[in-house]
Amino acid sequence: MGQAPIQLGRNGCESCAIRNRAVCGALDDAELRELGRIGRFRHYKAGDVILADQEPTTFFANVVSGVIKLEKMSSDGRQQIVGLLFPPDFLGRAYSRTNPYFAQAATDVEICAYPHSQFEQLLRKNPELEHRLFEDTLSELDAAREWMFVLGRKSAQEKVASFLHLIAKRQPMIGCSHIHQPGPARFELPLTRSDIADFLGLTIETVSRQLSKLKRQGTIQIVGGREVTVPDLRELGLTAGGENEAVA
Amino acid sequence: MGQAPIQLGRNGCESCAIRNRAVCGALDDAELRELGRIGRFRHYKAGDVILADQEPTTFFANVVSGVIKLEKMSSDGRQQIVGLLFPPDFLGRAYSRTNPYFAQAATDVEICAYPHSQFEQLLRKNPELEHRLFEDTLSELDAAREWMFVLGRKSAQEKVASFLHLIAKRQPMIGCSHIHQPGPARFELPLTRSDIADFLGLTIETVSRQLSKLKRQGTIQIVGGREVTVPDLRELGLTAGGENEAVA
DNA sequence: CGACATGTTGAACCTCATCAACCGACGTGG
DNA sequence: CCACGTCGGTTGATGAGGTTCAACATGTCG
Numbered sequence: 001m002g003q004a005p006i007q008l009g010r011n012g013c014e015s016c017a018i019r020n021r022a023v024c025g026a027l028d029d030a031e032l033r034e035l036g037r038i039g040r041f042r043h044y045k046a047g048d049v050i051l052a053d054q055e056p057t058t059f060f061a062n063v064v065s066g067v068i069k070l071e072k073m074s075s076d077g078r079q080q081i082v083g084l085l086f087p088p089d090f091l092g093r094a095y096s097r098t099n100p101y102f103a104q105a106a107t108d109v110e111i112c113a114y115p116h117s118q119f120e121q122l123l124r125k126n127p128e129l130e131h132r133l134f135e136d137t138l139s140e141l142d143a144a145r146e147w148m149f150v151l152g153r154k155s156a157q158e159k160v161a162s163f164l165h166l167i168a169k170r171q172p173m174i175g176c177s178h179i180h181q182p183g184p185a186r187f188e189l190p191l192t193r194s195d196i197a198d199f200l201g202l203t204i205e206t207v208s209r210q211l212s213k214l215k216r217q218g219t220i221q222i223v224g225g226r227e228v229t230v231p232d233l234r235e236l237g238l239t240a241g242g243e244n245e246a247v248a
Numbered sequence: 249m250g251q252a253p254i255q256l257g258r259n260g261c262e263s264c265a266i267r268n269r270a271v272c273g274a275l276d277d278a279e280l281r282e283l284g285r286i287g288r289f290r291h292y293k294a295g296d297v298i299l300a301d302q303e304p305t306t307f308f309a310n311v312v313s314g315v316i317k318l319e320k321m322s323s324d325g326r327q328q329i330v331g332l333l334f335p336p337d338f339l340g341r342a343y344s345r346t347n348p349y350f351a352q353a354a355t356d357v358e359i360c361a362y363p364h365s366q367f368e369q370l371l372r373k374n375p376e377l378e379h380r381l382f383e384d385t386l387s388e389l390d391a392a393r394e395w396m397f398v399l400g401r402k403s404a405q406e407k408v409a410s411f412l413h414l415i416a417k418r419q420p421m422i423g424c425s426h427i428h429q430p431g432p433a434r435f436e437l438p439l440t441r442s443d444i445a446d447f448l449g450l451t452i453e454t455v456s457r458q459l460s461k462l463k464r465q466g467t468i469q470i471v472g473g474r475e476v477t478v479p480d481l482r483e484l485g486l487t488a489g490g491e492n493e494a495v496a
Numbered sequence: 497c498g499a500c501a502t503g504t505t506g507a508a509c510c511t512c513a514t515c516a517a518c519c520g521a522c523g524t525g526g
Numbered sequence: 527c528c529a530c531g532t533c534g535g536t537t538g539a540t541g542a543g544g545t546t547c548a549a550c551a552t553g554t555c556g
Contacts, residue, residue: 072397074489080400082393093390095383100390127375134382135343137389142341142348144392145330149320151399152328152449156512193535201400203513208536225535241322404544441503454544456504473503473552497556504551511544519536526529 012036016112018088022062026132031122038118044105050091051103059113060092066109067171067190071102071198081199083144084190086170090136094123107190151201154241159200160210161240164220168230185230214239260284264360266336270310274380279370286366292353298339299351307361308340314357315419315438319350319446329447331392332438334418338384342371355438399449402489407448408458409488412468416478433478462487 013019013036024035041064044050050068063085070083082101085091091111093100114122123130150162171187189196193204200207214220219236221229230236261267261284272283289312292298298316311333318331330349333339339359341348362370371378398410419435437444441452448455462468467484469477478484 070393072393074397074401076489078397078401080397082396093386095386101393127378130375130382131378134378134385137382137385138341138343141385141389141392144389144396145318145320145349148330148392148396148399149322149328151396153322153326204535205514205537206512209512212536241324451545452503453505453546457544460504499556500554502551502553504549506549507547509544509546511542513542514540515538516540517536517538520534522531522533524530524532526527 013039016064018062018064022088022112023090023129023132023136024062026128027126031126031129035114035122038114038122039112042111042113044109044111046105046107046109048105048109049102050105050109050111051099051101053100053102054098056098057092057096057116059115060090060094060119061111061113063087063089063091064110064112067106068109068111069104069106069191069195069199071104073102079198080201081195083140084170084199090133094120094133106195156200156202156206156210157213157239158241159202160196160207161214161219161236163196163200164214164228164230165233165236165240167228168233168236183233185233187228189226189228261287264312266310266312266360270336270360271338271377271380271384272310274376275374279374279377283362283370286362286370287360290359290361292357292359294353294355294357296353296357297350298353298357298359299347299349301348301350302346304346305340305344305364307363308338308342308367309359309361311335311337311339312358312360315354316357316359317352317354317439317443317447319352321350327446328449329443331388332418332447338381342368342381354443404448404450404454404458405461405487406489407450408444408455409462409467409484411444411448412462412476412478413481413484413488415476416481416484431481433481435476437474437476 013024013032016022016024019025024032027035042061044066053073065087068085068089068091069081070085071079071081073079084106085103091103123133150159154162167189168185168187171190191199193207196202197204197207211220211222215222217239219230219232219239221231223229261272261280264270264272267273272280275283290309292314301321313335316333316337316339317329318333319327319329321327332354333351339351371381398407402410415437416433416435419438439447441455444450445452445455459468459470463470465487467478467480467487469479471477
C-alpha cells in the first residue's frame with residue numbers, strides 16, 4: 001500500500017505497446033508528437049495509490065500494462081470497486097476539478113501520464129481527440145450499467161462466474177491465442193480474493209467458496225490460487241446467467 | 249404497457265421548458281434553429297416503451313417532462329434499472345448501431361426527439377454540441393458508479409433511504425421552493441414499488457417493509473402511497489449511510 | 497358490483513455474512 | 527537457521543437479512 005511512483009523519461013510513441021488502440025490513436029503524426037512531448041511513463045507496484053479520492057486532478061493517463069481498480073469507499077470502511085482498467089484504457093475524469101474515486105494498482109502497472117491542464121488544452125483544440133475519449137467514455141458507461149445488473153440481480157455463484165468471464169475476455173491469455181471464441185481459456189487473475197469481493201459486492205469467504213464450487217463442478221481449474229483454466233467458456237457463460245451477453 | 253407515442257408538430261425552442269439546461273444549450277441561435285427543425289415533441293404514457301433493447305437506434309431525445317427508466321433484463325425475467333432520466337437529460341446511446349437497454353416511461357413523459365442520422369451529423373460538425381453531450385455522459389458515468397456502491401454495499405434500509413434522497417434532490421418539489429438545503433422536502437414518487445425494487449436490486453416486499461420502517465421511525469411520511477414528506481433531509485441522508493455524498 | 501393492479505403485512509425458508517480456526521508462503525529478526 | 531508474525535486463502539458453524547409464498551387491503555375502471 002505504498003505510494004512510490006517511479007518516474008521515467010520521455011517515451012517514444014512510435015514504438016508504444018498501445019499506440020493506435022488508446023485515445024492517442026485519434027491523433028495524426030504532428031499531434032502525436034505533441035502528446036508524446038507531454039506524456040511520461042510511470043510505474044507503480046501492486047497496491048500503490050495512483051489517484052486519491054476527492055483530490056485535485058493533476059494528471060490523466062493511458063494504461064500501458066497491468067490492471068488498475070477504481071474504488072469507492074465509505075467512512076465506515078465498506079468499499080466497492082466501480083471499474084477495472086486494462087491496457088489501453090484511459091485513466092482520469094476529464095473536466096472535473098477533483099477525482100471522483102480512488103485509483104489503485106491491482107497488479108504492477110505502467111501508465112503514460114499527461115499533466116492535467118496541458119492535456120485538457122489539447123482536448124479543447126482537438127475535437128478528434130475529444131471524440132475518441134467520448135467514445136471510450138460511452139463504452140465505460142455501457143460496462144458500468146452491465147455491471148449494475150450483476151450487482152443488483154445475480155446470485156453469488158453467477159457473480160463469480162461473471163467476473164471470471166469478464167477477465168477471460170479482457171485479460172491477455174497466458175498461452176498465445178488472443179482470439180476468444182467459445183472454447184478453452186487460460187489466464188492469471190489480476191485481483192486478490194479481497195478485490196474480487198469488493199468488485200462483486202460479496203465477502204472474501206463467499207468468493208472463495210464459490211470458486212471452490214466451480215472447481216468441484218469442473219467449470220474451472222485453479223493452480224497456485226491465481227492461474228485459472230476454463231475448459232469451456234460457453235459453459236462458464238451459462239453459469240454466469242443473465243445473458244445480456246450481446247457484447248459484440 | 250402500450251406503445252403509443254403521440255406525435256406532435258414542430259416545437260419552438262425559444263419557449264422550451266428546458267432550453268439552456270439541455271444539450272441544446274451548447275448551440276447558438278442559428279444552430280438552435282437547425283436543431284429545432286429536426287426536433288419533434290412526443291408524448292408517452294406511463295409504461296410505454298420508448299426504446300427497445302437491441303433494436304436499431306432511430307432517434308435521440310431530450311426529456312422535457314416526466315421520468316424515464318433505463319432497464320436491463322435477462323431472459324429469465326430478472327430486471328434491473330440502470331438509470332433514471334429527468335428533465336433535461338439526454339436519451340439515447342450516441343455512436344451505437346443499436347440500443348443497449350430498454351427505455352420506458354416511468355410516468356407520463358414528454359420528449360423532444362431528433363432523428364438518428366440527422367442528429368449525429370449535427371454532432372459531427374458541431375464540436376461544442378459533442379462537448380456538451382460528453383460532459384453529460386461523464387456525469388451519467390459518475391452517477392452509475394455511485395449507484396454501484398449502493399447496489400453492492402448497502403443494506404435494504406440504506407438503499408431505500410438512498411433512493412428517496414436521490415429523488416428529493418432531482419424531482420421538482422410539490423410545493424414551490426426548488427432549493428434543497430438540509431431541511432424539509434416534499435415530492436411525489438415517480439416510480440412504483442416494483443420499479444423501486446428493480447432500481448435497488450430488492451423485491452417489492454422488502455421495499456414496502458423498509459418504507460414502513462422509515463415511516464415508523466419518523467424519517468418520512470407517506471400519503472396515498474406516492475406523496476412523500478421528509479421532515480429533515482439531513483436525517484434521511486444519515487440513514488442512507490455510506491456518505492460519498494460530495495455530490496456538489 | 498366484480499376484476500384487476502398496486503401495495504402491505506405475516507410466516508417460513510434460504511442465501512450469504514459473520515466469526516473463527518486453520519493452512520501454506522514469505523520475510524524478518526533473534 | 528529457525529521461530530515468529532503477517533498475509534492471502536480455504537473451510538466450517540451459526541445466524542441475520544432478504545426472498546419467497548401467501549393472505550389481505552385499497553383503489554380504479556369497465
